[in-house]
Amino acid sequence: MKAFILKLVKYIFIVIIITNVFGWTGDFILRKSSFFKPSFLLNNYNRSEQFDYFILGSSRGLTTLNSGQIDAELQTKGVNLSMDDTDLKTQLLMLNHFFKNGYKSKYCILVLDDITASQSKLGDNDYKFSPYIKKDYVTNHFKSYENTPLKPLYNSIYLPFLKYSYYNIQMIPPVLIALVYPNKRHRFDKNGNYTYPSLINSKKNENKSEVTTKIINPLVKEIQTLCKANKTELITYIAPYRDLEIRLPQNDKVINNSASIKEYDLFYDAIHVNSEGRIVATNKFIAYLKHKISGTK
Amino acid sequence: MIFNSLAFITFFPTFFILYWGLINDNKKSQNILVIIASYIFYGWWDWRFLFLIFFSSVVDYSIGLGLSATSKVSKRKFLLGLSLSINLGLLGFFKYFNFFIENFNTAFGSAGINTNISSLNIILPVGISFYTFQTMSYTIDIYRNKIKPTKDIFAFIAFISFFPQLVAGPIERASHLLPQFLKNRKFDYKKAVSGIKLIVFGFFKKIVIADNSAQLVNEIFQNYPNESYLSLIMGTVLFAFQIYCDFSGYSDIAIGLSRILGFDLMYNFKFPYLSSNIREFWNRWHISLSSWFRDYVYIPLGGNKVSQPRVLFNTFCVFIISGFWHGANWTFVFWGVLHALFFMPIILFREKFPKENFHFSLKKLFFILVNFGLVCLAWVFFRAENIQDALLYIRQIFSLAEGQSAFMKTNTHFLMTLITGIGISILLTLEMKTLLKQKKEIEFSPLGLVAVILLTLFLGAFKNQADFIYFQF
Incomplete structure (x- = not known):
């Protein structure tokens, strides 16, 4: 039996070594690439430079505000750090990633979706931060929200292969792509934006349903505090919805564009504008930001 | 508990150490440990069904002893009938009760009679079809004088509840697995x-x-x-x-x-x-179940030593029962019928299908x-x-x-x-x-x-x- 156990241990050891060499290499390749947003930020922007603004949000932040259009119009320097399939938890993580890596910005534009609460489980795209697992803010995030028994992202601090095993479809192909094309970006342009195509829309314009609510998500407060600590002004923005108008109390300092676009043709689906809608939505936002910038100058 | 779970990754090495490390070479202790481990393994899903498997084990253990104690045909038939009734009764209740009620209601409803018997909220015990067939083969084989019953109740309960194959087979025969519980086991490296x-x-x-x-x-x-x-x-x-x-x-x-x-x-x-043909497929697919049906259904029906129409009938019977074994749904029965149909050319033109x-x-x-x-x-x-x-x-x-x-x-x-x-x-x-x-x-x-x-x-x-x-x- 001793020989059997020794053989078993030998095989387990070999497998752990090989898999973790792959894990460390994968992390290294992803950290040196532009494939996911966290490494895109670090590898494409100088940490000593100051941004005028950066955009945080989910897919609605990613596809509604075009930082390229804003920069061209206002001669500013901005970047869109929104990631699809994320909520405020991940946006707070991105904010930490931004500040802890030494970046500075005058404004943080938060494209707010989860007004009242966020889910308590890990976001679907949070694994994109996993190559930075050794950074305390990433470790703490995974520790707090990962609720699978194995906790593959959190435990990948010790065994990097765990995340490549659990998120194999999501992470192994990017490693292989990034190995060959380190500058390849995953569904965003050189400014971090993405847009949905303008499809022929068969739906006719209808009246939007109204929801009256208040911003009570505690994470908004956390984001606000973090921004303040880093001398960044938080601008909260609600992107257009096709069928919904969100009504907020007057004293909530929010750019509420939820009902700013009436035409169905400018939407890709109920919550995302299309490429034409993005131009309209961004223009409306530019008008606000222009006023804001001139006001502070 | 399932094999691909963290619970099992902890469970099995612990069991392995106790089994070989602490009580090595003592079959009784090893069997008791197998029973404890198997009941933990099975109870992980739903501990209430442990009573069911224990009941089934005790019934067949006792009936096995009863069968060996008498040579009277009528009494032996009664004991076998009792074992089959209890096992098939439990299986029927947990697995097929609602199916029969629903079909009963539908059949009478289509004839204009409103029976409206309500179905029950029954949870199907995991692996019931597997261990029921395993325990039935024990009493049938004793009845047929193919094996002798064991007096070692621990070995018998361990044989019925053996956790590696308890919930999804292979459906073992007592003649093959039970003797392994009755002899000393030593660690075999190879x-x-x-x-x-x-x-x-x-x-x-x-x-x-x-x-x-x-x-x-x-x-x-x-x-x-x-x-x-x-x-x-x-x-x-x-x-x-x-x-x-x-x-x-x-x-x-x-x-x-x-x-x-x-x-x-x-x-x-x-x-x-x-x-390359459906007979070969069934010699290679779920062998423990197909051989079970061959030995306990097909051969008792006459097997292939009867007229060709009767062989066809026997084949259809086996495949329909096999389909039904898989679940209480007509889709499984139809699946069985299709396989019986695919089998027909082999029965009719046996010589054209080489071994x-x-x-x-x-x-x-x-x-x-x-x-x-x-x-x-x-x-x-x-x-x-x-x-x-x-x-x-x-x-x-x-x-x-x-x-x-x-x-x-x-x-x-x-x-x-x-x-x-x-x-x-x-x-x-x-x-x-x-x-x-x-x-x-x-x-x-x-x-x-x-x-x-x-x-x-x-x-x-x-x-x-x-x-x-x-x-x-």
Whole structure:
């Protein structure tokens, strides 16, 4: 039996070594690439430079505000750090990633979706931060929200292969792509934006349903505090919805564009504008930001 | 508790250490430990059903002793009848009660009589069909004077509840497994190493092939009216490999675990998709169940030593019962009927179908593909929610329906298809090589074994693990 156990241990050891060499290499390749947003930020922007603004949000932040259009119009320097399939938890993580890596910005534009609460489980795209697992803010995030028994992202601090095993479809192909094309970006342009195509829309314009609510998500407060600590002004923005108008109390300092676009043709689906809608939505936002910038100058 | 869970990863090494380390070479203590471990393993799902398995074990243990104590035919018949009634009664109640009630109501309703008997909220105990058949074979074999009953109740309870094969087989015969509980067991290095290899390959089949294809199959079958014919064919082929790798993967792990504990379980699968006709398929697919039906249903009905029409009747009986064994749904019965129909040419033209002899030729490959096509056709009924869905699914294929292709819908779908394809190619290559060498078990070099482990770790669907399909039976 001793020989059997020794053989078993030998095989387990070999497998752990090989898999973790792959894990460390994968992390290294992803950290040196532009494939996911966290490494895109670090590898494409100088940490000593100051941004005028950066955009945080989910897919609605990613596809509604075009930082390229804003920069061209206002001669500013901005970047869109929104990631699809994320909520405020991940946006707070991105904010930490931004500040802890030494970046500075005058404004943080938060494209707010989860007004009242966020889910308590890990976001679907949070694994994109996993190559930075050794950074305390990433470790703490995974520790707090990962609720699978194995906790593959959190435990990948010790065994990097765990995340490549659990998120194999999501992470192994990017490693292989990034190995060959380190500058390849995953569904965003050189400014971090993405847009949905303008499809022929068969739906006719209808009246939007109204929801009256208040911003009570505690994470908004956390984001606000973090921004303040880093001398960044938080601008909260609600992107257009096709069928919904969100009504907020007057004293909530929010750019509420939820009902700013009436035409169905400018939407890709109920919550995302299309490429034409993005131009309209961004223009409306530019008008606000222009006023804001001139006001502070 | 399932094999691919963190709980089992903790459970088995602990058991292994206690079993070999602390109470090595003491069969009684080892059997008691097997019982405790098996009851923990089974109770992990629902502890209430432990009473059921314990009751079943005690009943058959007592009836076994009763059968040996009397030579009176009427009393022996009564005792056998009692065992069968209790076992089949429990199985019938838990598995088929609602099915019969619903069909009873429907049948009378269509005749204009409103019976309106309400069904019960019954939870199906995991693996009930497996251990019921195992325990029934014990009393039947004693009745037939094929085996002698054991007086060692611990050995008997351990035999019924042996955790590696308790919930999804292989369905062992008392004549094969029970004697292994009655003798001293010593750690066998070679056997344990071969067990590890089987476990590794079992996990590869389950996690890489079955679990990756499960997601695609579910999407295709749920949304079949909108899928293209190509996607539907893909769905059927993937389901064929899903169910094979899920079930044979489980069997491999069960056999492997048993070997580590010093037991030999029977082979349950011998590369069934490389069969060139349906008889060969059934000699290679779920062998422990098909041989059970052969020995306890087909042969008592007369087997093939009766007239040809009677052989056909017997074959239909066996396949219908086999279908019904899988679940309380007409789809399973229809699946059985289809296999019986596929069997008919073999019964009618027996001499034209040579005995199994695997060799590679284009003719052989053609028959393998035809046979696989027939098996896949039957799988549609097995997988569909109802017979109407299955028929529509098949009609969509043959009418070359246009529509979406779920297996290429997104990058993720495409990657899952690719991974499954890689897994299936590896599986079939290894199986063909093994068959050509006329071996029963795939052999791995140390490098090959490491490669399989790495492939499992990096290509496995750990994020979207699916339950073992045969647990529901």
